[in-house]
Amino acid sequence: MSDDRFAKLFEGGESAVIAEERKKLVQAKERWAEEQRLITGAPDPAKTRRLPPGQELTGDWPVLDLGTRPLVPLNQWELTVGGAVERPIKWDWETFLAQPQADVTSDIHCVTLWSRYDNRWTGVLARHLLAVVSPRPTAAHVVFHGHDGYTTNVRLDQFAQEDVILAHAWQGEPIPRDHGGPMRPVLPQLYFWKSAKWIRHIAILEKDTPGFWETRGYHNNGDPWKEERYG
Ligand SMILES: Nc1nc2c(c(=O)[nH]1)N[C@H]1C(S)=C(S)[C@@H](COP(=O)(O)O)O[C@H]1N2
Numbered sequence: 001m002s003d004d005r006f007a008k009l010f011e012g013g014e015s016a017v018i019a020e021e022r023k024k025l026v027q028a029k030e031r032w033a034e035e036q037r038l039i040t041g042a043p044d045p046a047k048t049r050r051l052p053p054g055q056e057l058t059g060d061w062p063v064l065d066l067g068t069r070p071l072v073p074l075n076q077w078e079l080t081v082g083g084a085v086e087r088p089i090k091w092d093w094e095t096f097l098a099q100p101q102a103d104v105t106s107d108i109h110c111v112t113l114w115s116r117y118d119n120r121w122t123g124v125l126a127r128h129l130l131a132v133v134s135p136r137p138t139a140a141h142v143v144f145h146g147h148d149g150y151t152t153n154v155r156l157d158q159f160a161q162e163d164v165i166l167a168h169a170w171q172g173e174p175i176p177r178d179h180g181g182p183m184r185p186v187l188p189q190l191y192f193w194k195s196a197k198w199i200r201h202i203a204i205l206e207k208d209t210p211g212f213w214e215t216r217g218y219h220n221n222g223d224p225w226k227e228e229r230y231g
Pocket residue numbers: 061062063064065066067110111146147148150178179180192193194195196197198199
């Protein structure tokens with residue numbers, strides 16, 4: 001997506017100053033990706049260590065996004081899932097909470113080199129959602145759409161991992177707005193940019209459709225164990 005088209009998604013919502021700041025941030029990250037600055041370790045696809053190559057452990061939880069943090073009131077919250085599925089859905093908050101609830105404890109690995117262990121997420125498993133919507137046999141890809149215009153893509157088999165959860169709580173408390181509350185999918189086996197915040201729509205697709213960072217130099221797959229940061 002061109003910068004102009006991306007800027008349009010925010011029209012009316014913010015000042016030119018913030019838009020300009022975001023543009024600079026995006027350009028800096030694009031340059032960073034080009035330079036492959038953060039490639040630091042050897043791949044460890046066998047996961048012999050808990051900490052993926054090049055990562056550093058942190059106890060905090062940094063906030064990273066495009067600078068717009070949408071406020072989504074629960075009574076206006078809505079999740080749609082559509083595309084190559086037999087039964088598209090539109091869930092309001094009550095319907096979402098009425099689905100079977102699960103807890104998943106997993107590690108966060110961010111492409112900007114930090115990892116955070118033992119995050120307990122509560123919500124609806126991706127596997128349950130997929131059972132509800134029933135992807136068609138031709139479905140192979142997924143794109144998450146955030147309220148801030150952010151998108152990110154994964155393969156359907158990556159979304160269908162047993163540790164993938166549509167989370168509304170972290171460590172037993174509602175996910176803070178800065179971190180994507182009221183709901184974000186968490187895909188712990190991929191770098192954290194794949195775990196989109198404030199999502200409103202999940203598109204199940206036949207064709208791969210690279211998202212915001214994936215079209216700006218980030219790796220299409222994003223496996224921390226293979227150090228798929230950029231490329
Ligand atoms: N909607 C949305 N989701 C997003 C982003 C974003 O800009 N918008 N940034 C991604 C990136 S690059 C990262 S590293 C993580 C950061 O999540 P955190 O702020 O909770 O640490 O969110 C990802 N999800």
